[in-house]
Amino acid sequence: MTAHTVEYIRYRVPEQxxxxxxxxxxxxxxQLAAAPQCVDYELARCEEEPESFILRITWxxxxxxxxxxxxxxxxxxxLAEVRPYVERIEEMRHYRPTPxxxxxxxxxxxxxxxxxxxxxxRLTSIFYDKVVKDDLLAPLFAGLxxxxxxxVALWLGEVFGGPARYSENQGGHGHMVAKHMGRDIGxxxxxxxxxxxQDAADEAGLPTDAEFRSxxxxxxxxxxxxxxxxxxxxxxxxxxxxxxxxxxxxxPPYQG
Ligand code: HEM
Numbered sequence: 001m002t003a004h005t006v007e008y009i010r011y012r013v014p015e016q017x018x019x020x021x022x023x024x025x026x027x028x029x030x031q032l033a034a035a036p037q038c039v040d041y042e043l044a045r046c047e048e049e050p051e052s053f054i055l056r057i058t059w060x061x062x063x064x065x066x067x068x069x070x071x072x073x074x075x076x077x078x079l080a081e082v083r084p085y086v087e088r089i090e091e092m093r094h095y096r097p098t099p100x101x102x103x104x105x106x107x108x109x110x111x112x113x114x115x116x117x118x119x120x121x122r123l124t125s126i127f128y129d130k131v132v133k134d135d136l137l138a139p140l141f142a143g144l145x146x147x148x149x150x151x152v153a154l155w156l157g158e159v160f161g162g163p164a165r166y167s168e169n170q171g172g173h174g175h176m177v178a179k180h181m182g183r184d185i186g187x188x189x190x191x192x193x194x195x196x197x198q199d200a201a202d203e204a205g206l207p208t209d210a211e212f213r214s215x216x217x218x219x220x221x222x223x224x225x226x227x228x229x230x231x232x233x234x235x236x237x238x239x240x241x242x243x244x245x246x247x248x249x250x251x252p253p254y255q256g
Contacts, residue, residue: 028081037064109161127200
């Protein structure tokens with residue numbers, strides 16, 4: 001689990017001071033934005049009681065906040081802005097995140113957006129039909145077991161937020177990495193893999209929106225580059241770890 005700590009500062013600011021309070025924090029935020037100890041921050045205002053504000057700051061650690069940021073040259077200008085409101089503070093403490101965290105269903109997974117199991121089965125079946133006919137890739141996949149396409153579909157489904165069936169039934173991350181070891185995949189082969197899976201995505205009717213395809217391609221770039229590394233002579237098998245989870249990244253889906 002992360003060592004990050006979350007500082008919560010609760011303020012009660014009279015209505016007539018709230019505009020200047022927000023303006024002061026807008027200026028002070030420049031120091032937070034510049035602080036390497038600050039992961040992110042957010043000042044929220046209470047909907048039911050507009051005099052209540054909560055400032056949430058995620059710090060890389062409590063020590064980084066107290067001994068790093070507070071002793072840095074960023075702190076005096078930060079304090080100068082917020083000092084008039086110190087007397088308005090009702091709580092100022094650090095909280096360590098617990099494992100109880102997650103996301104809701106407001107944003108669909110890439111797996112659901114793609115069309116679930118059926119979409120990934122279509123994708124890998126079309127893809128490996130191309131692979132076995134491809135001049136650069138066919139030699140690597142000689143004697144491909146017939147269930148390979150379905151295994152890769154399970155892997156991709158899990159990576160993109162679907163059920164954990166590759167982890168539960170196919171040996172998980174370690175098994176997938178082991179399948180690439182010693183195969184000596186070259187850059188031209190990797191690039192061909194990337195090209196063919198995009199052609200297969202088109203033919204399989206995967207969504208073509210910019211957000212989905214950019215997230216899909218980002219994973220394919222990342223995954224193929226790791227496959228090349230693990231296929232090479234210097235690869236160290238990684239410690240056992242979960243199947244990676246890919247998400248939308250910078251651009252969530254456009255839901256109109
Ligand atoms: C995002 C990139 C990639 C993913 C998600 C992926 C996924 C997988 C998975 C899940 C397996 C194991 C299948 C099983 O459990 O039976 C596998 C095996 C394999 N992969 Fe990949 N792979 C990727 C990139 C590549 C690349 C770039 C190449 C070569 C150009 C490659 C060549 C192979 C080969 C030769 C096997 C062994 C097939 C066999 O069982 O005979 N992979 N891959």
